[in-house]
Amino acid sequence: AWRRVVARAAAAGLALASVVSIGLAGFMFSSLPEDVTRPLPEVVVPFLVAGMVPHHVGELLGFTDPRFFYVLVFVLLATPAALLVVPSHDRGLRYAARVLLGVVFFAIGMGPALSTPHQSEGLTAGGNTRNYYVPIWEPIGQDAWTRLRKRHTLHEATACDYVKLARIERLWRHEELAASYTQEAVTRGGCKNLLQRF
Numbered sequence: 001a002w003r004r005v006v007a008r009a010a011a012a013g014l015a016l017a018s019v020v021s022i023g024l025a026g027f028m029f030s031s032l033p034e035d036v037t038r039p040l041p042e043v044v045v046p047f048l049v050a051g052m053v054p055h056h057v058g059e060l061l062g063f064t065d066p067r068f069f070y071v072l073v074f075v076l077l078a079t080p081a082a083l084l085v086v087p088s089h090d091r092g093l094r095y096a097a098r099v100l101l102g103v104v105f106f107a108i109g110m111g112p113a114l115s116t117p118h119q120s121e122g123l124t125a126g127g128n129t130r131n132y133y134v135p136i137w138e139p140i141g142q143d144a145w146t147r148l149r150k151r152h153t154l155h156e157a158t159a160c161d162y163v164k165l166a167r168i169e170r171l172w173r174h175e176e177l178a179a180s181y182t183q184e185a186v187t188r189g190g191c192k193n194l195l196q197r198f
Contacts, residue, residue: 016102
């Protein structure tokens with residue numbers, strides 16, 4: 001019985017790690033350059049934070065806000081996660097052990113995806129890929145980054161908007177611009193509402 005607990009924990013934990021590290025990239029991009037060896041931190045996370053999501057079925061129903069895509073991402077991740085947390089026939093100590101071991105296997109599976117690339121792998125592929133996709137990204141103008149910059153241009157941005165802009169620019173590695181937006185947020189009294197920071 002304990003072998004089954006370990007086997008289920010390994011299967012669920014590693015399946016979830018696979019979906020997070022590779023599945024999300026396939027969910028968002030039709031293809032990425034081969035030299036992008038860490039797609040999750042280098043490309044996927046920055047684009048998700050910036051609200052730069054691809055066309056999705058919600059648009060057919062009038063849901064153009066990028067936040068609808070996050071619901072689809074949640075469903076994608078919830079499926080393998082359910083294998084880990086649904087009790088099934090395991091109870092008590094066996095269930096707790098399965099969940100704990102599943103988390104351990106998930107962390108092990110995520111290790112390579114979050115590791116620092118070696119110099120031999122190249123250190124500029126992620127940045128080059130971001131710089132390639134950003135100007136041609138579709139749907140045009142629906143991402144959070146574009147909307148926030150438009151509010152900045154129209155002098156309608158709030159302190160919380162500048163906090164968001166600074167976070168996005170840091171992900172693009174635009175440190176000077178991020179610093180200027182951070183200063184704008186401070187000048188406007190800072191963003192005191194934690195929910196509006198995201």
